[in-house]
Amino acid sequence: MNNKNYDVIIAGCGAAGLYAALNLSRDLNVLVLSKRELTLCNSSLAQGGIAGVYDNPKDSPEYHKHDTFVAGGFENDPESTQVLVDEAYIDIEKLIELGADFDKCPDGSYHRTLEGGHGMNRIFHHADTTGLEIETTLLRNVQQLDNVEILENAVMCNAKKTETGFSILVLTNDNEYTTYNCRYAIFATGGIGRVYEYTTNSAIATGDGITIAHELGAEIKNLSYIQFHPTGFNNKHTRETFLISESVRGEGAYLKNCNGERFMQNYDDRLELAPRDVVSHAIMAEAKKTGSDKFYLDITHKDPEFVRNRFPMINEKLLEAGYDMTKDMIPIFPCHHYLMGGINVDTYARTNIDRLYACGECSHTGVHGNNRLASNSLLEALVFSRRAAADINEKINSDSGDLETYDFKIDNEAPHIPQGIRTEIRDIMQRAYFVIPDKEALPPDLEEVTKLKNFLCDGNFKIDRDYVEARSLTTVAYIVLKDAIEKLKSKEKMEENK
The missing domain is CATH 3.90.700.10 (Succinate dehydrogenase/fumarate reductase flavoprotein, catalytic domain)
Incomplete structure (x- = not known):
């Protein structure tokens, strides 16, 4: 198997992944993994805009924070939310510098629209294709960087922690496996939408990063906090x-x-x-x-x-x-629309696994509470991926020595997974956990999902795109339902003690 080394590997080519690449030091060797074609991601599908207080004396970060807390049921993390609203202007200004074309009023000022839950007009937008405008702007700028390589149609199959960082097993479009080693890894792999029958998410949103982070031992928090648009x-x-x-x-x-x-x-x-x-x-x-x-x-x-x-x-x-x-x-x-939970991180997007960061929808910064305020998602992706890059820039200079590699075992004779597993998972999630959870259905459905998860994770199957996505969907469904049951029990216990 081929082995290649990088300073930083970013899994995900959406807004969070690309912005992290832009903010990493130019003397670092960076690889960005794009699961499918470059603009196929949830970032590109974002229509409304990006919320933030920038050059508007009538608005303030505290107003923005208040609206975010109200929408999130006051379960938002105070420190992360403060960072989000205070630093919004930095990244909105940076997008403008990079060439993002936000709509303007006749007098030349930026037009800001209003969305549900906002008390002020603070949404910057490019008509109704803001996500695509931001994604293509970031991609255009990243593609000009000599230190960043983007690998298209690259499926992250597995990752292992080494003494010097991580080894990541990648399957490319020509069915070739390569092990990529790095000192630092950023997971920016998006959401879990394909675990539902109907979703606004793109075809790549199968929870791969969350699943692999979970297997690495990363803390996954509030995965049952799912937003239904x-x-x-x-x-x-x-x-x-x-x-x-x-x-x-x-x-x-x-x-x-x-x-x-x-x-x-x-x-x-x-x-x-x-x-x-x-x-x-x-x-x-x-x-x-x-x-x-x-x-x-x-x-x-x-x-x-x-x-x-x-x-x-x-x-x-x-x-x-x-x-x-x-x-x-x-x-x-x-x-189904968005995931508020995910890989738990701090205000610099650091997970509990040394050298592993998570940004964007796959992460849990805590800024959304139990319900995301409209147009805070693109902002979150930018603010915390920039902070992740800054943290890596500061730390990586102290690293030295050769990178270790993990020897992944590939059984080329292993069978493909049986058909129908992903359909069964979607049926279960749509039935048991859609808008208003079905309390009676949750326990037996968790049992069924657990069986499917164990079948895939413990079995010997060909490691291809179908297997990776089915394993991811069963894993995130398992974590979602388990978390949902635990939260319902906790709520019932609190009500009993009143």
């Missing part, structure tokens, strides 16, 4: 659900039930601009009340030209599906 386009033809951005409601769209009636006034004073978990729960309650799962987002009362210009990508995708958002109500329903 209330306005996924209710198509149901593909598992990747097209998101109708929060910013559509921010610009005045109404939520309506099967009778074409607004209903949020019955659930929250903030109406359509309530945080995502509140709106998703309201939709489920209204579905039970009306006996229907037909819900709509209606922005037909707004100027058609404004709607088309403000949401060109959403408008185009809806037209392709047979809906004109300037004339038709948009069918929507909650679906």
Whole structure:
């Protein structure tokens, strides 16, 4: 097997991974692993924008922090959240310097939109494709760096701790295995969306980084804190659900039930601009009340030209599906969207494993509490990946000596995994843990997931993309359900002691 050495290996080519690469010292030899094509990641799919206080005397980090805490049920980590809101201006300014094209007002100032849970207009955006604009901007700049190599279609299969850092087993598109050794590793592998039947996440979101970190002994925290976005386009033809951005409601769209009636006034004073978990729960309650799962987002009362210009990508995708958002109500329903839990880290993205860092959606910084405030995700990815890079830059100068390598064993004669495991996992998660958990289903479903996890992890199967993703999905499903049961028991015990 081939062996290659680097100072730092970054697993993940989204906003967190690329921004970490940009902030690492230019004299470090850096490898970025991209699981599929370079822009296939959750960062690219982010529509709404990036929240942050920058050049706005009417707003303040404390206001931003307050809104973040309210949305997160006041379970947010105070120190990490303070870092997030205080340092937002650094990374928004850096994105502008790097060439990110945020929308401007006629007077040349930056346009800031409003989204659910925000008390101020503080969302910088590029129409309704902000994530793609940020991702392509970062990628363009990273590709100009002589010290950074990006490996496309590279699946991180396994990682082992060595005395000098890590050995990472990678499977490339030509079915060749290579062991990459490094002194420091940053996992920026994204979320776990593909553990659900319907998700806004990209095809790569199978929880690989979380699974491998877990196997390394990293602490995984609050993995059951999963956000279900209330306005996924209710198509149901593909598992990747097209998101109708929060910013559509921010610009005045109404939520309506099967009778074409607004209903949020019955659930929250903030109406359509309530945080995502509140709106998703309201939709489920209204579905039970009306006996229907037909819900709509209606922005037909707004100027058609404004709607088309403000949401060109959403408008185009809806037209392709047979809906004109300037004339038709948009069918929507909650679906999996984001993970608030993950690999537990401190304010420099350090895990409890020496030399291992985690950034972006796969990490648990604690800034989101139990529910993420809209447009805080891209900000979190940038702030903490920059801080991770700064920490590595400071520490790596004291390292010396040759890198050790781990000898991964590959059985080329091993069979492929049986078909149907991923489908079974998705069915279980959709049934047992969607918006409102099914308390009765959780224990027996955890038992089924545990059997599947043990079957894959203990068996001898060909280590290919199918195996890696199935192993990851069963592992994260196991951790999610286990965490959910523990939290429900803890809540019940607290209520008994009142």
